[in-house]
Amino acid sequence: MKNIGIFAITPAQIHFYRNIICELNKKDTNTYLLVRDYGETIQLVKEFEMPHFIFSRPPDSKYGKILNLPKEVLTAYKYLREKNVDLVTGFGIYESFTSALLNVPAITFTDSEYSVNAFTYVIQFYISSLFTDKYITPTSFKQDLGKKQIRVNSFKELAYLHPKYYHPDDSIFPLLGLSKGEPYILIRFNAFDAVHDFGVTGFSLEEKIEMVRSLEKHMRVFISSEGSLPEELCKYQVRIPKNRIHDAIYFASLVITDTQTMATEGAILGTPTIRCNGFVGSADMGNFIELERRYGLLYNFSKYEEISPSSKKIIQNPNSKIECQRKREILLNEKENITDLISQILIHSVKLENTPYAI
Incomplete structure (x- = not known):
C-alpha cells in the first residue's frame, strides 16, 4: 500500500483531484488531501464529502500569504510525516517545499507559464523548482522545463469535465x-x-x-x-x-x-x-x-x-x-483523458518503475 499527499488550494484544484483520488484509491493507494481554508474550497470539499486536512488559513493580503508560507509548510510536513507518505503532488510551492522536508519526490502540475506572471511568481517558481522532481504540463505549454517536464495532450479541466465524469444536469x-x-x-x-x-x-x-x-x-x-x-x-x-x-x-x-x-x-x-x-x-x-x-x-x-x-x-x-x-x-x-494519465504517472512514480514517468 502506497501513500500520496495531495495539495489542493483552490476550488478548481479540488475538482481536478477529485476523480484522480478515486482512481488512486482503487489501485492500492492511500491519498491524503490537504486543503487551504480560502474562498469556496472548504465548502466544496464538504459538498463532495471528501476527507481532508486543513493546513492553512491564510491572511487576506498577498504579502501576508507569502509571509505565512513557512508556517503552512511546517503544518503540512507534520501531518504528512505521520502518514508516512511516499510522494506529494500539487500545483506548485507547497508540495515542493514539503517534499524537501519529508525527503520524498514532488510532482507538480502546472498550465501557467511563469514567464507571463509577475516577478514575485517567477522567483517563487525558480525556488520551488529546486525541490520539484517532475512537472506535468499540457502540450500547449509554451515553456521548456527540461528533463523534469512531462507533456500531456489535454487540459487540466478535462480531469472533471471529460464526458466520462461530467454529465450535464438541467435541474x-x-x-x-x-x-x-x-x-x-x-x-x-x-x-x-x-x-x-x-x-x-x-x-x-x-x-x-x-x-x-x-x-x-x-x-x-x-x-x-x-x-x-x-x-x-x-x-x-x-x-x-x-x-x-x-x-x-x-x-x-x-x-x-x-x-x-x-x-x-x-x-x-x-x-x-x-x-x-x-x-x-x-x-x-x-x-x-x-x-x-x-x-x-x-x-x-x-x-x-x-x-x-x-x-x-x-x-x-x-x-x-x-x-x-x-x-x-x-x-x-x-484530447486525452487526463485523469487516467495523471493517475498512471503518480502510481508509476511512487513505484519507481522503469517507465518514462519514473522519478
Whole structure:
C-alpha cells in the first residue's frame, strides 16, 4: 500500500483531484488531501464529502500569504510525516517545499507559464523548482522545463469535465429560478489576490456595473464572484451549491469572465466564452491561445471595450451554442483523458518503475 499527499488550494484544484483520488484509491493507494481554508474550497470539499486536512488559513493580503508560507509548510510536513507518505503532488510551492522536508519526490502540475506572471511568481517558481522532481504540463505549454517536464495532450479541466465524469444536469434551471431552456448569461469575477496575480487586473467596479446593465437588456444575468460584490450587483449573485457551477456554465448562452479557470471550463463545455484580463496579449498562456486559435471556443481580450461587439454577435446568433458544441466535440476527440494519465504517472512514480514517468 502506497501513500500520496495531495495539495489542493483552490476550488478548481479540488475538482481536478477529485476523480484522480478515486482512481488512486482503487489501485492500492492511500491519498491524503490537504486543503487551504480560502474562498469556496472548504465548502466544496464538504459538498463532495471528501476527507481532508486543513493546513492553512491564510491572511487576506498577498504579502501576508507569502509571509505565512513557512508556517503552512511546517503544518503540512507534520501531518504528512505521520502518514508516512511516499510522494506529494500539487500545483506548485507547497508540495515542493514539503517534499524537501519529508525527503520524498514532488510532482507538480502546472498550465501557467511563469514567464507571463509577475516577478514575485517567477522567483517563487525558480525556488520551488529546486525541490520539484517532475512537472506535468499540457502540450500547449509554451515553456521548456527540461528533463523534469512531462507533456500531456489535454487540459487540466478535462480531469472533471471529460464526458466520462461530467454529465450535464438541467435541474440547474429551477435552482436558478428559470424555466428549462430559458437563456441566461453567467459572469465570473476574479478577486486577483493570489501571488501570481501581482500587477494583473480584471474588470473595474464601473465596468462590472455597466456590463451587467447592458447585458440584462437581452436576457437574465447571473454573477459568480470570488470577492464581495458591490450593493448594486448583489441581486445578480448566483445562489446554487458550489458543486453545481459547471451545470450553470454548460447551460448558459454566454460566459464572460476575467478569471482563468472558468474561461477554460466554459470553452471546454462548449459554451460561448469571453475572457478579459491583464494576462491577455502576445505573451498569453498557451492553453488560452490554443482554445481560441485552434478550436475557436474562446475569445481573449485585454480591454473591456473589446467585449461588447463579440457579446452582441454571440447573443444575436441563435446558432452560437450549437456551433460551440460542435467545436467542443472536435476538442474532445483530440484530447486525452487526463485523469487516467495523471493517475498512471503518480502510481508509476511512487513505484519507481522503469517507465518514462519514473522519478
